[in-house]
Amino acid sequence: MMLLVIWGSAYFLVNKERMAIERQTELSVGEITDTYEARVVRALREIDTALKLVRFTVNSTDHASVLNVLNEQRLLPPALLFTISIVDEQGMVIDTTDSGLLGQYLTPPSQSTLGDDYLAVGEIEAYQEKQLTFTRPLMPDQEGGSGWVVIAIDANYFVSSYEVRSLGQQGMLALVDSEGIVRVRRSGDTIHSGELMDIAVWKSSTPDAVTAPFLTHWQGVESYTLVRKLYDFPLSIVVGLSAQEQLDAAQQLARNYWQRAGWTSGLLLIILAILGRLSWQLQRARQRVMDERVIHAQQLAFHDTLTDLPNRAFLSHLVSQEVVLCGRHGESFALLFLDLDRFKLINDSLGHAVGDYLLQEAAKRLTGAIRESDVVARLGGDEFIILLRKVSRTDQIEPIADELLSSMRQPFVLAGQDYNISVSIGVALFPGDGLDEQSLMKNADMAMYQAKQAGKNKVHFYSIAPN
Template sequence: MKPSPLRSTVAGAPHRLAESALLFPLLTLMVLGIIWVGVLRLTANEMAAADRAAALLARELSETCEAQVLGALHEIDQTLKLVKYAHETGSRLRELDSLEARALLPQDPRFTVSLIDRDGRVLAGTRDPSGAGRVDAAELRAARAIDAMVVGLPRPASDDPAAPGATLRFSRRLDAGDGSFDGIATVTVDAAYFTAGYDAARLGEHGVLALLGRDGVFRARRSGAVVTTGDRTDYAALRARLPDDGAALSTPWDGVRRHARMRELPGFPLAVIAGVADDEQFAAARAKRRTFVLRASAASAVVICVFGLLGRLSHALARSRRRAVEEHIAHARRVEYLAYHDSLTGLPNRSLFSKLLGQGIAEAREHERQLAVLFLDLDHFKQINDTLGHDAGDDLLKEVALRLRACLGEGDTVARLGGDEFVVLLPATASDARITDVAEAILTAVARPFMLIGQEFRISASVGAARYPLDGLDEQSLTKHADSAMYQAKEDGKNNFQFYSETRSANALQRLSLEASLRRALERDEFALHYQAKRDAVTGQLTGMEALLRWEHPDLGSIGPMQFLPVAEESGLIVPIGRWVLRTACAQGMAWQKQGLPALPVAINLTARQFFDPRLIGELSAALTVTGLAPELLELEVAESLLMNDVERSVGILTHLRLLGVRIAIDDFGVGYSSLSALRQFPIDSIKIDRSFMRDAGSVPEARALTEAIIGMGRTLSMSVVAQGIETEAQADYLRANGCNEFQGYYVSRPLAAGEFEQVLRGDLAGQGGGLAAPASSAVA
């Protein structure tokens, strides 16, 4: 029996549907919908969990901070009440001594308790003889008005406005016997103390921990390692946006979106704010979301490929041919681009710049106008590469390229010649003023901070300019003279701009000649060491010596250290020269010991490049092993300013040096204004007072006060204090009276060659060389 036509039509419908062009697109959309709905639910759950975790963390941090700050404030208020009670029942001026003697005052060195009279003068203070400084009338009026603790505004940590840090002063009214106002008691503490609980592991680099007054002034606010004070905000508006149960918002002071909580401190006109940055807290959830999206994308691609395969087979051959043609064209364009552009920065390279400069010179000659070439070199770029790695250096060069482009106008060109060298072409420059404006814009742009490997770094640039036709008529001359002008800028201290000068170019050639001679000086045995004695300030006995480098040039004669040492440091030659000094001084000390002469420490200066050289420890160990000199008879002198540039890194290097057993001294102490807390971090044996203090100690009160403070600091830390540059008996008597341990300078002895110094050693050994005598002259060592 034949099937009916209707039944045949119904039975054949699925087959026609399966053959339809709509089947594969419909199946594709259905599967993709299932995949992406699941992905959206997963990512929504992850983000919601991260949001809850951030809110909970903000709550825990705010409660912890509230408890810690409340404890500190109650302790401060209790101290003020105790001082008030002691003042109103005691002897006015001696209550602080009595309370401190009974350990009733805060023992933390960051707290300073002071008594202020009704006129704002400091009567007494703990730890700091000047107390917390003179109190202004506004602060007195505030404390006088109420019998409660007054929270002051942040103020500089010292009278020096450039000094870092700030302090907070808490005060309470003092009454006389008749109940009248008799002054105030104050407790001064570092503002950073209230944000010391900042835990980077939990708060991250962009979290916030803050103490805010109800007057809208931040007493202290910390994000990452940065502590700020004194900023203002709208307290009421912030309180409304940050309830006790927390909120997620962009904080008004820096615009960072955070989960934060604000808690007012009962009994005090203050509130604490704690929060975590959403970018950091949501990083893991966003990473998972990216993973989910990537996997879903991969799965979607597979689905699309599978279901689209049949429909795309007919077009595969044509697409392949079209792609081959497109790739060939793109490859040709890429080859042409790479031939004329720098692969790292995308700027024109030397070849393209040469062509553009040649065209610019031809047009300038034809139209009788001026053009300029600016040669730019980054200062200390090698240190970035050596310290942070070449990847960071590449990132820096890319950012520099972007900033240079932004400094130029239409028609101007910037190119990278290689390394950290860039060159700028100003093809239609009417005046030197325009060249100067562009150069200064470049210096300003490069001087802005760079973010490398998550940290802020600053560099500078040196720029030289040559003009057509004034400084050259062809491409080679202009480029060469711009390069020469750039080196003139470096000689003037870097981070500046110079036009080409023929006279200064000749001086640069002389410097290059000096550097070339310096490279051959070691091979030709032109260096020698002189030794200057150090003597005990009281007994006059010889206590040691300092090795000083001298250069006897065969043609130029004696060249002073201040002439050749900066060249050696900048060129890197100081490293092999310093290695020679180290071994020579150790060998000479050991030779004197073998002759039966006293075993005295020999001191050697380390420059910045030597100190941060990773091979320093190995070279020291090798020198001591080869010469046989005992480590305790070698003293390494490091300039104070060098140590303070990077305290953490310096402490690490000094610790490794100390493990070798050598002695460590801080040279030129006093010019860097190290604090006692900073000095305590360094494992050092002695400090050498800078010679400038010796010149001024007799006539400048500030120099005298600083000298006495340095000696007192040395005694406090059980360090030997050495005075450099002693030239007169009056200087020696003054330092001896103030407890200085050792003297060095022309009053003791001028630097002597090894043979002459050996006679000094023999005279001391025979009892004929002791004591101190005034010098015959006062030349600088």
């Protein structure tokens, strides 16, 4: 009976550890997928915003070099990562941020794929490197000619967040288009592209494939896999963890348990105590590591580390939710775009440490000046966004905006001296000033610039809402 208890206990603990590791693996896949999705969507939104900006500018300006004009205004993403080109209807590059591409020809996407206003994803070979391209068509000019605007970026950029520590040597980060073609995939230190991945079959055979990891057999590797279709983009992300790599720890534990059971089969009580204690310690250590990963992933994905405010990704999520809820119930809300006046002067003259302190203090004042139901987020630099819920008229917004202006006019103590800082505010109302996040953000931004031009330390509404 003693031997039966020892070996039965060892068998039970081995299976318990295996199930715990399998569960932890499923949680890890979900955490990694959430973080990866947030990073990729942030990059794609930046790319698509730049495409739409260039397209709009080309169709509304007489400038000979649109890209130079936008670059001088710092409205384009960094040229070190992104190459932006304007191509005529014959496929020739007529304007580009990379002079080496000027006059070259690019293969246009098919009209059936591109349509009138559709984001097309493709790839090119440039400087012996594979680059992903994102294309939007231009509107036809007066002579009937057209073309398109293209942003190219090194495909490796979309899998650069691969970490062997969390994904292993046989894990997977992949970006797959709507036809199942792998645009870029990384496993360990190896990067692939051009493969065909049956993500449609995987999702159809697994009802909750978007939220729950499932086992796949692909390229000779069995993996715990998650597939996420990216909202508003013809792409999906795929994240996988090798089942073999994840279960290696369980197999090592199994060997340890069997050896200990064999060596101490005559010491039943001692063995049970040791195994119980070891299992408890392993569970506690694993839980701590898992909690730390979850907290770290949430901080990276949704919070600004300097001010501890929600960041742009989290704000985008909140605004998208508010659009859906308000559209469903016929309610309104407002977005306030805020930019600190004279921040660059103080940051340049007193140093970045003082500038960071000013941003932290400004964040506290803004948070203290709004209602509990409202949200302050940091967009980047000295720009902030405030989401005001359940407001529909200017007379509801003006007192809050006045309180914001008043709180920022109080002197800031910087480097031992008082400095007067003000803020310019632009306001856009849903649904009158925009029906989606991008339109509201753009219109609030435009209103803020009008407040700046009117002398700063002011509030400007993009349009006057009915009282």
